[in-house]
Structure formats: structure tokens, C-alpha cells
Amino acid sequence: MARDRPGPVVNSMRVLGLIVATSGVITLLTWLMRDEVILGWAEGNPSAQEILAQGGIEQLRDSPIVPGFVALAVVAFVGFAALAVVLASFFLGGHGWTRLVLTATAGVGVLVGAVCLDAHLPTIFVVLSALIIIEGLVLSYFLWHRETTAYLREV
Secondary structure, three states: OOOOOOHHHHHHHHHHHHHHHHHHHHHHHHHHOHHHHHHHHHOOOHHHHHHHHHHHHHHHHHOOOOOOHHHHHHHHHHHHHHHHHHHHHHHHOOOOHHHHHHHHHHHHHHHHHHHHHOOOOOHHHHHHHHHHHHHHHHHHHHHOOHHHHHHHHHO
16 A cells, blocks of 8 residues: 655645646747747847848748757756656655756756846746746655655655
8 A cells, every 4th residue: 555645745746747747838939929929039139130220030030040949948947857757756656866857857947937037038937937936846845844854764
């Protein structure tokens, strides 16, 4: 019979799922709002501003200086979602090292979210970045809760 998991362990996995879902929404919005993302990126780039002034968004979109934001977002999301599934499995199996890796992953998410807050992105990305920061902090709280520590020591 499987042992019961304490609330903080269950909640940490719920928050991890929310982070993956939020990341999926960000990836989808990157595709749907790719022109706005390109314009936000171009705001701090003199070369991009020159191309934009000469030929508009169409010419900028086709320019080789523009990163492939959609491809990057999809690859990052797929890699992160796969990592989250694997780490969650090991974590629920009682492997204590996954708590450190999940905490580091949440920390990276907080840092990326903080960078995105000041990256001239559309407002929805700023809101979702703030949400990722909050979710990462909540995940870390649940990962290091006393009951979580006791759960990991029982194995």
C-alpha cells in the first residue's frame, strides 16, 4: 500500500504543475504575439530600430538579426516540461536530491521572470513573469516545509 503524502508534498507538485502550465501559456502567447515580442526586443536594439524604420515589422520579422523567439520558446517549454515530469516522479518516490534540483529550477525561473519584467515585453508577459516568480517562491516554500523533510526522510 502506498504511503500517504503530506499536504506540502502534494501542494509542491500542484505548484510545479501550475508552473508548467504557466510556461505553456507563455509559449503559446509567444507564438500568438510574435510581432509584439519582436517589437519589444527591437526597442533596445539600434540595428533592429533601423530596419523597422526602413521596412516596418515585415522586414524586421524576416531579418536574420531577429532571434527565433517561437522556436526558442517551444524548445525551452518542452525541455522544461519533460524535466519537471521526471523530477516530480523522483521527488514523489522520496529521492531527496530532487528537492535541491527543483529548488534550483524554481530559482532559475524566478531569475528569468525578473529579467522578463524589464524586457519591454507586452503587459501580459509582465503579468505572467510576475506569476512565475510567485509560483517559484511558493514551490520553494513547499519543498522545504517540515512535513516535506519528514516525508523525504521516511524513505
